[in-house]
Each structure stands twice: as C-alpha cells, then as structure tokens.
Amino acid sequence: MTKAPYSPTANLLRDAIDATDKTQRELARAAGLPHANVLSMMKTGECKVPISRIPKLSAALGIDTSRFLEIAMQEYHPEIWMTLKEEYSPLLDEAERKLIDIYQTASFAGRIPMTTALLDALHGLFLVAAVSDASVEE
Incomplete structure (x- = not known):
C-alpha cells in the first residue's frame, strides 16, 4: 500500500476530525459530501479537500x-x-506584511497558540527593536 503524500491541509482536517465528537458521516452530511469515505480520503491526503467545501467543513468542525x-x-x-x-x-505596510509572512511560514505545519507568554515575548522584542532603532537614529 502506498503512503499518501504529506499534506498540511489533510493534517489540519484529520486533527479537527479527531478533536470532534461528531461522526464522519455527520461531518460529511454537514459539508454536503455524498459519502463519508470521501472525507476519509481527504483526511489521509488521498484526495484534495475541495475549496468550495471548506466553509461548511469548518463550520461542522468548529x-x-x-x-x-x-x-x-x-x-x-x-x-x-x-x-x-x-x-x-493594501492596508498593511511592508514591515507588517513581513511579520505576517514570518508567522504564516512558522505556522504552516501547525497552529501557533497566541499565549500570554508568546505575546509578552513578542512585545518585548518589538520594544527592544524600537529602542535600538531610536538609538541608531541619534
């Protein structure tokens, strides 16, 4: 049996299915899928998750x-x-876009929880960067 390729989308779907108390049949029905086995194939990466089904799947999975x-x-x-x-x-400047790109790259393999400790650490880094930049300009 051939192993399905690595798929961040399938991993997200699988983790969400594993975390819910709903059956795959219930989830498939809620997403408008004809059969629960299609959902099984999506969560293993055997087939792609149709983009048009993502909103309903997300709602069903919470x-x-x-x-x-x-x-x-x-x-x-x-x-x-x-x-x-x-x-x-368009509402983001270049520095903000770079920060978002860094976060998205880092979180590609899995969600990064925004804990108080992480937010405090980021805030501290930004304060250090702002002070360093101000002292360079003087």
Whole structure:
C-alpha cells in the first residue's frame, strides 16, 4: 500500500476530525459530501479537500474557516494564493506584511497558540527593536 503524500491541509482536517465528537458521516452530511469515505480520503491526503467545501467543513468542525482556506490555497494553488495575498492586503505596510509572512511560514505545519507568554515575548522584542532603532537614529 502506498503512503499518501504529506499534506498540511489533510493534517489540519484529520486533527479537527479527531478533536470532534461528531461522526464522519455527520461531518460529511454537514459539508454536503455524498459519502463519508470521501472525507476519509481527504483526511489521509488521498484526495484534495475541495475549496468550495471548506466553509461548511469548518463550520461542522468548529474551526477557523480563514485558516483552513489559507492552508489549502497555499498547498493546492500557491501562485494564485500569493497573487491574491499581494493584491488584497493594501492596508498593511511592508514591515507588517513581513511579520505576517514570518508567522504564516512558522505556522504552516501547525497552529501557533497566541499565549500570554508568546505575546509578552513578542512585545518585548518589538520594544527592544524600537529602542535600538531610536538609538541608531541619534
């Protein structure tokens, strides 16, 4: 038997299915899938998760739709994703986009929880960077 290829989208789906108390049949029905075995194939990476099913799957699983869509688009359609990301993030400056890119790259293999300790550490780093930058300008 051939092992399915590594798939961040399938991993996210599998983890979400494992974390719910719903059956695959219930989830498949909620997502509008004809058979539960299709969901099984998606969670093992044997077939792709249809982009159009992600909102309903997310709702059924109680997970963030945006994150699920982002991971699937990065994996299945990276060129389209990059183009959309570049064209639809006009409210961010270059430094903010770089920070988001770093976070997204780091979290590609799994969600990074925004704990108080992490937020405090990031805040501290930004304060150090701001002080360092101010002293360089003087």
